[in-house]
Amino acid sequence: MNAGDLDVVERRIAALLDTTRQFATDTVARLAGSGLDTWAGAAIREACARGMAGIEVPAELGGLGLPFRARTLVAQTLAETEFAFAFAFINHHNAALRIAESGTPAARGKYVPAMLRGELIGCTAMTERGAGSDFTSIAMRASRVENGWRLTGDKQWIASATGAEISLVFAQTDASQGANGIACFIVDLRTQGCVRQGDMPIDGLELAGIGGFALDDCFVPEEDVLYAPGAGFRQAMAGVNKARVHIAAMACGVMRSALETATAWTASRTVYGQPVINQQGVRWSLVDAAAKLDILDMLTQRAAQAIDSGSPEAMQAAASAKLYAGNETESVVSACIQAMGARGMARDTGMSRRLMAARALCLADGSNEVMRDRLGASLAQRFRRRAGDAGQPHTEATTTSTMQTPPTTFRALFIDKAEGGGTRCDLRSLGRAALPEGDVLVRVSHSTLNYKDALAITGRSPVVRKFPMVPGIDFAGVVERSADARFAVGDTVVLNGWGTGETHWGGLAEYAVTRGDWLVPLPAGMSARHSMSIGTAGYTAMLCVMALQARGVMPESGPVLVTGANGGVGTIAISILSRLGYAVTASTGRPDQADYLIGLGASGVIDRGVLAEAGKPLQKEAWAAAVDCVGGHTLANVLATTRYGGVVAACGLAQSMDLPATVAPFILRAVSLIGIDSVYAPRARRLEAWSRLAADLDPAVLADNTRVIGLSDAIGAAHELLEGKVRGRLVVDIGR
Numbered sequence: 001m002n003a004g005d006l007d008v009v010e011r012r013i014a015a016l017l018d019t020t021r022q023f024a025t026d027t028v029a030r031l032a033g034s035g036l037d038t039w040a041g042a043a044i045r046e047a048c049a050r051g052m053a054g055i056e057v058p059a060e061l062g063g064l065g066l067p068f069r070a071r072t073l074v075a076q077t078l079a080e081t082e083f084a085f086a087f088a089f090i091n092h093h094n095a096a097l098r099i100a101e102s103g104t105p106a107a108r109g110k111y112v113p114a115m116l117r118g119e120l121i122g123c124t125a126m127t128e129r130g131a132g133s134d135f136t137s138i139a140m141r142a143s144r145v146e147n148g149w150r151l152t153g154d155k156q157w158i159a160s161a162t163g164a165e166i167s168l169v170f171a172q173t174d175a176s177q178g179a180n181g182i183a184c185f186i187v188d189l190r191t192q193g194c195v196r197q198g199d200m201p202i203d204g205l206e207l208a209g210i211g212g213f214a215l216d217d218c219f220v221p222e223e224d225v226l227y228a229p230g231a232g233f234r235q236a237m238a239g240v241n242k243a244r245v246h247i248a249a250m251a252c253g254v255m256r257s258a259l260e261t262a263t264a265w266t267a268s269r270t271v272y273g274q275p276v277i278n279q280q281g282v283r284w285s286l287v288d289a290a291a292k293l294d295i296l297d298m299l300t301q302r303a304a305q306a307i308d309s310g311s312p313e314a315m316q317a318a319a320s321a322k323l324y325a326g327n328e329t330e331s332v333v334s335a336c337i338q339a340m341g342a343r344g345m346a347r348d349t350g351m352s353r354r355l356m357a358a359r360a361l362c363l364a365d366g367s368n369e370v371m372r373d374r375l376g377a378s379l380a381q382r383f384r385r386r387a388g389d390a391g392q393p394h395t396e397a398t399t400t401s402t403m404q405t406p407p408t409t410f411r412a413l414f415i416d417k418a419e420g421g422g423t424r425c426d427l428r429s430l431g432r433a434a435l436p437e438g439d440v441l442v443r444v445s446h447s448t449l450n451y452k453d454a455l456a457i458t459g460r461s462p463v464v465r466k467f468p469m470v471p472g473i474d475f476a477g478v479v480e481r482s483a484d485a486r487f488a489v490g491d492t493v494v495l496n497g498w499g500t501g502e503t504h505w506g507g508l509a510e511y512a513v514t515r516g517d518w519l520v521p522l523p524a525g526m527s528a529r530h531s532m533s534i535g536t537a538g539y540t541a542m543l544c545v546m547a548l549q550a551r552g553v554m555p556e557s558g559p560v561l562v563t564g565a566n567g568g569v570g571t572i573a574i575s576i577l578s579r580l581g582y583a584v585t586a587s588t589g590r591p592d593q594a595d596y597l598i599g600l601g602a603s604g605v606i607d608r609g610v611l612a613e614a615g616k617p618l619q620k621e622a623w624a625a626a627v628d629c630v631g632g633h634t635l636a637n638v639l640a641t642t643r644y645g646g647v648v649a650a651c652g653l654a655q656s657m658d659l660p661a662t663v664a665p666f667i668l669r670a671v672s673l674i675g676i677d678s679v680y681a682p683r684a685r686r687l688e689a690w691s692r693l694a695a696d697l698d699p700a701v702l703a704d705n706t707r708v709i710g711l712s713d714a715i716g717a718a719h720e721l722l723e724g725k726v727r728g729r730l731v732v733d734i735g736r
Contacts, residue, residue, distance in 0.1 A: 013070045016052065020074050023050055024081040031207065032082035032350065039209030040085050041121055041163040044092055048118025053093055057100045061108060062116050068242060069304040072249035076300075079253030083357035084207040086250050087364070091159045094239070095122030095168050098226065099186065102235065106223040107186055111166060122166040125155035125187075125213075126236060140215070142171035142183060148221040149173075149185060154197065156212035162198065163209055165190055170236060173229040180466050180503075182232035186224040193218035204356025230466050238433035241314050243365040244322035245303045251325035251361050252300055254354050255293040255332045261349055262286060262336035269343075282339045289332040296324050310408035310432045313481070316375065323371035330358035408432055411734075412509030413714060415456060416468040423459040425471070427712055436505055438513035441481035442493060445528045447472045447507035448535035449709070449730035450568065451654070454718035456501060466503050472732075473500055474536040475507025476528035484516025492522040494690065496536045497679035508714055510734055520686050523694035532731045533702040534693055537568025540678040542689040542696075544569070544627045544649040545576050547674045551647045555581035558624030558643060563587040563611065563634055564654050565597055568729050573627045574600045575701045585623075587611060587634075590724075600701060611637040612655065617662040618669070625649075632656030639665040639673065651676035705729055710736035 027043050047053065055071045057063020064070070071090065078086035096115040099107055099122075114120040128138055140153030151171050161167070167187050174181035187194070197212040227235045263286060266277035277283055303317035311317075333354045337344035344351045362368055409429045418424040435441070455461040456471045464471070476494045479487050487493065498518040500506045505513070522531055548560070560577055564570045565586035577584045578601025586602040587610075588594075594605040611634045621643040628635045629652035638648055639661055650673060665671040681689075706729045709717055713732075720726050 009066065012064065013066060013073065016055070016064065016066070016070060017073055017077060019050055020052060020077045023047055023052065024078055028078060028081045028085050031085065032353070038206065039160065039163045040088060040207040041160070041209065043085060043207075044089050044121055044160070045118035047089055048092075048116060052089075053096060053118065054116045055093055056097050057112065057116065061100050061112050063096075063100065063112075067308045068245075069301075069308055071242070072246050072300060072304045075246045076249040076253040076256075079250035079357075080257040081253075082207060083250055083254050083354070083361070084205045086253065087205070087360075088160045088208040090246055090250075091124060092122050092164075094243075095124050095166065098124070098168055098235075098239070102226055103186065104223045104225070107226070111186065115166070120166050121160055121164040122168065123158050123160040123164040124168045125158045125161070126170050127157045128154060129156050138170060138172055138182065140169065140171040142173045142185065142220075144173070145219070148219055149183075149225070151185060151187065151215045151218045151220060154212060154214045156197070157210060158212055160209045161189075161211040161213055162196065167213070168226055169215070170232055177229075177466075179233040180230050182236070183225065183229040184227040184232045184235065185220045186226055187215065187218060187220055189213060191218060202356075202360070204353040205360055228467075231468065234434070234436050237437055240365060241303075241307060241318040244318040244371075245300060245307065247361050247364050248296060248300045248303065248318075248321035248325040251329040251358070252293065252297050254329055254357050254361075255289070255296065258333045258336040258351065258354050259286065259289055259293060261351065262289075262339045262344070265340050265343060265349075276339070285335045286339055289335045292328045292332050296321065296328065299324055315481075319366075319371045319375050322366060323368055323375065326362040326368040326371065329361060330355065333358045410510035411711060412470045412505075412511075413457065413472070413711065414468060415459075415464055415471060423464065423467075425457045425459070425715060427715070430509075432511070435511060435513045439483045439516045440479055440487055440493075440514055440519060442475070442477040442495075442512050442514065442519075443480050444475045444477040444507050444510055444512050444734050446477070446532040446734060447475040447732045448532045448537070448568075449508075449714055449717055449721060449732055450474070450536055451721065453501060453506075453508070453714075454721040457715055457718040458722060460722060463502055465499075469501070470505040470507075470509045470512075471501045472506030472508035472512075473497060473502070474532065474539075475500075475512055476522060476531045477512070477734075478528075480511075482516070484519075487516055487519060487521075492528060493519045494522050494528075494531045495519055496539050496686070497681070499679065508711065508732060508734075510711075517683065520683070520690050523690050526694050529708070529731060529733070530699065530702065531690075533706040533729050534572065534697065535568065535729060535731070536678060537729065538572040538693060538697065539686075539689055540651050540676060541569045541573035541576060541627070542693050543676050543678055543681060543685070544573055544651055545580070545696075546685075546689065546692070547649045547676060548625050548627075548647055551672060551674070553625040553647050555583070558646075559583045559585055559603075559622070561585050561587060561623045561626040561638060562602075562629075563608065563626070563638065564629030564652060565602070565605070566590055566593055567629055567652075567654065569627070569629045569651060571597075571600055571705055571729075572697065572701075574602050575698060575705075576696050577627075578602065579696060579698055600705070608634065614660065615640055617664040621669070628652065630655040632658055633660060635659055636661035639671055642669065642671045644669045645671070647672045647674060649674045649676050651678070702729070706731050708733050708736070 054063025059065035075090050100112050142149045142151050169187045170184050172181050173183050193216045195214045267275050269276045299321040303321045306314040306317045337351050414428040415425045453471045456463040474496045479491045560582045562570050562573050565588040574584050583603045585604045586597040587606050587608050589608040615637045619640040622641040624646050626638045626648045628650045631653035632655035634655050708731045711734050
């Protein structure tokens with residue numbers, strides 16, 4: 001955005017704030033001082049009529065299209081006059097914004113214009129009596145029916161619930177899925193099956209219309225599904241940072257109005273011949289209060305800027321602002337009341353309402369205790385010593401990476417359900433808010449295209465177990481945000497498995513969020529591209545080699561067989577084993593690749609047909625050990641031909657998941673069958689595997705064994721891989 005565009009935006013924000021101040025003076029102030037204890041629905045409709053409701057709603061949908069910062073300024077301005085009204089109005093704006101951003105075309109057309117005009121007032125229903133901060137335990141249920149869903153359950157503590165027409169209702173569609181079963185629905189609260197329920201009145205917040213409702217088999221058409229199952233929890237959490245910041249902005253408004261009231265009164269009230277404000281104790285207490293306002297204002301502005309820029313520091317900045325607001329607003333208001341004496345408790349001063357507002361904002365969108373826990377997760381990372389425990393210096397790379405401002409959108413392969421029950425995969429541009437929750441944010445530089453990824457992308461096998469999904473079972477990149485003390489901003493890391501690309505968004509994207517427990521530091525001297533040339537396949541191959549060696553298989557033990565030799569695991573297993581001195585025989589269905597396999601280090605090549613069909617339970621002893629990537633009859637025949645005391649490491653199922661074998665090899669030849677799990681292998685084993693890959697795998701092998709493609713090429717390459725047209729490794733250069 002150039003300087004001219006920025007100037008236009010600033011002028012539009014200024015115009016909106018002028019309108020907001022005038023509305024606050026004309027309507028909100030009169031409402032706040034009237035002593036009314038009913039919902040301020042009429043005033044919300046009037047604000048909408050003045051064009052105030054579409055702050056962040058895109059202009060093409062009738063909104064103002066302004067940045068998030070504008071919302072905070074409107075929230076603060078309204079809260080200076082009346083917190084309860086500001087709270088209800090901003091919640092209406094947020095409901096309209098969510099529909100504008102994520103609703104179906106039909107829903108956007110049906111609801112957004114009417115909400116902007118104030119004909120429909122909206123609210124968001126997340127909280128229940130038994131599920132406050134523990135959002136995953138919500139009891140509202142949604143069951144799929146023909147052409148839509150039916151909802152049953154209660155919601156409580158919802159702003160504007162006493163009179164709003166529309167509610168965004170979060171509900172559980174499958175309790176066994178936990179957070180991944182949560183969806184969100186646009187519910188017309190005037191419909192059959194909805195009964196309003198009043199909560200116990202909350203002193204000082206009557207104008208917010210806080211209440212609840214019960215839904216009894218309430219029908220919601222398919223077009224009014226806002227967030228599909230699996231996306232509801234993620235989208236709910238994506239809005240939390242913004243909510244925490246606009247609450248902090250409202251706290252600024254409450255503080256400022258309390259200070260204005262107290263300062264005006266102490267400056268005009270005379271005691272012992274002087275204004276009260278001249279008394280040092282009073283003056284200093286108000287100075288301290290003003291300093292707290294200044295600090296909160298800066299924290300709020302910083303958080304709003306971080307959100308608008310898409311900074312990875314937004315979560316921390318939002319939690320810090322919200323925590324400070326929760327800690328200090330009540331003390332500021334109390335100091336102002338103390339400065340005014342008994343006059344501060346008079347109803348017409350509004351101080352009692354501000355005191356109740358200060359208490360309420362400690363609880364809204366996460367209590368102070370929740371904020372401390374959220375910030376505590378990154379405490380060790382933020383304030384670690386310049387030299388680490390192992391004496392490693394605080395590198396320039398860490399400092400530089402911290403300064404970067406990542407884009408607000410990123411490219412990703414995106415798999416979702418298609419009509420008819422199938423799946424579809426395409427390359428999309430996603431907002432940073434779409435990323436799931438996690439400890440560590442990684443800017444992905446390279447990933448790989450594995451057989452499992454190809455199945456997921458093409459939909460030929462039900463690899464993906466949660467939708468929507470970003471495929472990619474492994475990736476390498478640079479840490480951009482970390483709440484795990486083991487990883488610093490700027491660290492290079494690699495990930496394999498843990499359900500990534502199946503149940504958790506994977507690496508075929510420009511950004512990935514994951515758990516620190518799942519990451520491994522990239523070995524010294526190994527580049528991200530090099531690590532993905534190895535990838536999950538190479539890492540699995542090393543786990544197989546380690547398993548053979550752990551059970552006493554040495555080069556002098558005899559020949560080792562590798563099945564599926566042309567695949568990713570097979571090629572790297574051959575290379576590692578041959579470099580360690582083992583005599584390796586390769587089994588492949590592509591005899592034209594014999595020279596290539598021998599070039600990797602195989603001492604011989606056999607046709608896979610020798611092993612692929614049903615065979616005898618015991619056959620002539622041939623192999624001291626084997627790495628099997630195929631399963632089925634092939635694995636049964638490998639077991640039947642393994643020498644006495646031999647070891648077989650099984651890691652794949654390219655032929656079949658079945659094992660049509662007998663116990664004969666185990667009880668007559670003492671053969672050991674070792675299962676290799678690369679997905680959930682313990683961290684210590686992963687660290688050892690990657691350390692050994694750096695030492696035992698010839699980098700030259702990878703150079704000749706790797707094809708690099710761009711992210712946009714991955715869908716086509718997935719079909720090639722399943723058709724057997726790919727040899728070796730497919731590395732995806734995410735930025736290409």
